[in-house]
Amino acid sequence: MSTAQIEIQLIAALAAMACAIPGVFLVLRKMAMISDAISHSILPGLVVGFFITQDLNSPWLILLAAVTGVLTVVLVEFIQKTRLVKEDTAIGLVFPALFSVGVILIAQNANDVHLDIDAVLLGELAFAPFDRLLVGNLDLGPKSLWVIGSILLLSLSLLILFFKELKMSTFDKGLATSLGFSPLLIHYGLMSVSSVTIVGAFDAVGAVLVVALIIAPAATAYLLTNSLKKMLVLSLLFGVFSALVGYWLAHWLDASIAGSMTSVLGVLFLLVFLFAPKQGVISAIFKEKQQRKEVSLLVFLLHLQNHEDPRERHVNHLQEHINWHRIQAKTVVDLAQKNNLIEIENQVINLSEKGLQFTEEALKYITTNKPTAIEDLKNKFFLFRG
Amino acid sequence: MNVKNEKLAIKIDDLTVAYDYKPVLWDIDLKIPEGVLMAIVGPNGAGKSTLIKAILGIIKPIAGSVKIFGKPYKTQRAKVAYVPQKGTVDWDFPTTALDVVMMGTYGSLGWIKRPGQAQRKSALEALEKVGMLAFKNRQISQLSGGQQQRIFLARALVQNASIYFMDEPFQGVDATTERAIIKILKELRDAGKTLIVVHHDLQTVPEYFNWVTFLNVKGIASGPVKDIFNDDNLTKTYGINYKVAINP
Numbered sequence A: 001m002s003t004a005q006i007e008i009q010l011i012a013a014l015a016a017m018a019c020a021i022p023g024v025f026l027v028l029r030k031m032a033m034i035s036d037a038i039s040h041s042i043l044p045g046l047v048v049g050f051f052i053t054q055d056l057n058s059p060w061l062i063l064l065a066a067v068t069g070v071l072t073v074v075l076v077e078f079i080q081k082t083r084l085v086k087e088d089t090a091i092g093l094v095f096p097a098l099f100s101v102g103v104i105l106i107a108q109n110a111n112d113v114h115l116d117i118d119a120v121l122l123g124e125l126a127f128a129p130f131d132r133l134l135v136g137n138l139d140l141g142p143k144s145l146w147v148i149g150s151i152l153l154l155s156l157s158l159l160i161l162f163f164k165e166l167k168m169s170t171f172d173k174g175l176a177t178s179l180g181f182s183p184l185l186i187h188y189g190l191m192s193v194s195s196v197t198i199v200g201a202f203d204a205v206g207a208v209l210v211v212a213l214i215i216a217p218a219a220t221a222y223l224l225t226n227s228l229k230k231m232l233v234l235s236l237l238f239g240v241f242s243a244l245v246g247y248w249l250a251h252w253l254d255a256s257i258a259g260s261m262t263s264v265l266g267v268l269f270l271l272v273f274l275f276a277p278k279q280g281v282i283s284a285i286f287k288e289k290q291q292r293k294e295v296s297l298l299v300f301l302l303h304l305q306n307h308e309d310p311r312e313r314h315v316n317h318l319q320e321h322i323n324w325h326r327i328q329a330k331t332v333v334d335l336a337q338k339n340n341l342i343e344i345e346n347q348v349i350n351l352s353e354k355g356l357q358f359t360e361e362a363l364k365y366i367t368t369n370k371p372t373a374i375e376d377l378k379n380k381f382f383l384f385r386g
Numbered sequence B: 001m002n003v004k005n006e007k008l009a010i011k012i013d014d015l016t017v018a019y020d021y022k023p024v025l026w027d028i029d030l031k032i033p034e035g036v037l038m039a040i041v042g043p044n045g046a047g048k049s050t051l052i053k054a055i056l057g058i059i060k061p062i063a064g065s066v067k068i069f070g071k072p073y074k075t076q077r078a079k080v081a082y083v084p085q086k087g088t089v090d091w092d093f094p095t096t097a098l099d100v101v102m103m104g105t106y107g108s109l110g111w112i113k114r115p116g117q118a119q120r121k122s123a124l125e126a127l128e129k130v131g132m133l134a135f136k137n138r139q140i141s142q143l144s145g146g147q148q149q150r151i152f153l154a155r156a157l158v159q160n161a162s163i164y165f166m167d168e169p170f171q172g173v174d175a176t177t178e179r180a181i182i183k184i185l186k187e188l189r190d191a192g193k194t195l196i197v198v199h200h201d202l203q204t205v206p207e208y209f210n211w212v213t214f215l216n217v218k219g220i221a222s223g224p225v226k227d228i229f230n231d232d233n234l235t236k237t238y239g240i241n242y243k244v245a246i247n248p
């Protein structure tokens, strides 16, 4: 690998990580689309900032653009508060307006500004290593590496310091208010960090793809865990993964790096959506089947316990007595047998010792409905999975 | 009712609250003595939730004042706990029952400081108290309505407050849980705490509460259940004759 290649991957990975952090909270606050609005409406801020600073990586330009981002949020919320339109409509009204101001500004000053719409939309990660930070004769590496690195450091520090506040105000704004934390302050803090991050990452990956970097890792992680900390860690990992795999995919296909990163994120999300152990589509189907099987097993065992008459417990009569299809009856009998819950003698089914114990406990659960009994039974159920 | 000022947990004067310039609470005067278990009753949209939110500073009133133990709420936060009405939190949030209960300790921690072993311990104790210890690692959406309500009660318990506000804690809750919750509330009252509960089931008011406030945009009456919980006030509040509903 050449130095430039390593640098590009580093920038991509840092950008993805920087985006993942505010992304988690935006997704949880159901505000993912606001990142889309910010990413577009910062354009006029960038252009004006560029007129003033003449440097695409100047901290002032980033700050100015970020202010435009926060302004977008304020405008959207203001329009929304009038209750004349819904939030998505408000977003749709604000950002095209600001974006078009930016486009006009660029077009009007095309000769002076080294900004072109393609770069704005798609970024130019591949060129990032050419723009270097020089102090005297000392080469400190690509400028955008420093920019995005600082932003990541900033949002990581803020995350660690204010994790508790972010969590509580995202989960329960009322509690946060009544305990004396200002959810409004936290909200605008988050919006400011999001804006700064979007501006910083924007240079590398462009306006459209920065949205994917914000939303996709968080949305994917959301399907995999019940813990906010794990969700953050997973989002960071997914971000880095998409950066590295995306880079080599682009290299191999000779395609846009940012585009490949986004594709990797899309595929990742799809895979998790289908195969996630708890909330995935396939596991949901499997779980439902499993549950149906478990309930059938319970019904079957209780039937056996209830009926002394051997005729009721004859293998061939089972079908008509509990009114099951042959296949279902066979599955359940097999499952019961595999778990040593029943014994079959001369075609007549008897509950085994274990089966008797189990039905007794199941009855206890059904009649008392105590939470602890449910837990015990659930543990038992897992033992029974065939 | 002659309640001496120094014994007041809450004193509200001329409180008016509006959403978008439409007043939903008009000129409320209310004195709640310390150590009562009080029901707030009134029809849907009467402003019961709004009253609690205004007391807690979640909504800014357009006029009036609220004093908690004689001082503004801002200085008294540590003494107040709040169980919101169901549905005001994000149930799909990636967090566990224990985690939610721990949030009750955040107020005493203040900004930045992180919860530690002491906070965890008191959260576990509160979970035990409401009979939910076995569920401490459950994601909150995987709990039944009654279980969720117990979690929020536990969260209020760890706040170790002097005044508890609860907005319809029995909504969507089974009879067992309702009895368990009211038992804990009565224990808290007997320990000298003040509890203010938005309540819908008029039948159980005399059994559960010893103080009641009738509210319908305006304050209608407030006092001991045995003195003021009568058909007259119910009719004034609900606008229909409640004789049949209340008298057995």
Ligand SMILES: Nc1ncnc2c1ncn2[C@@H]1O[C@H](COP(=O)(O)OP(=O)(O)O)[C@@H](O)[C@H]1O
Pocket (backbone or CB within 6 Å): B019, B020, B024, B042, B043, B044, B045, B046, B047, B048, B049, B050, B051
């Ligand atoms: N966030 C809000 N914005 C606008 N109006 C609201 C809001 N919340 C409540 N209201 C209105 O205020 C009135 C009182 O509501 P609320 O306090 O929730 O009543 P209650 O709890 O007694 O049912 C209702 O008419 C309701 O529609």
Ligand SMILES: [Mg+2]
Pocket (backbone or CB within 6 Å): B048, B049, B050, B085, B167
């Ligand atoms: Mg209400």
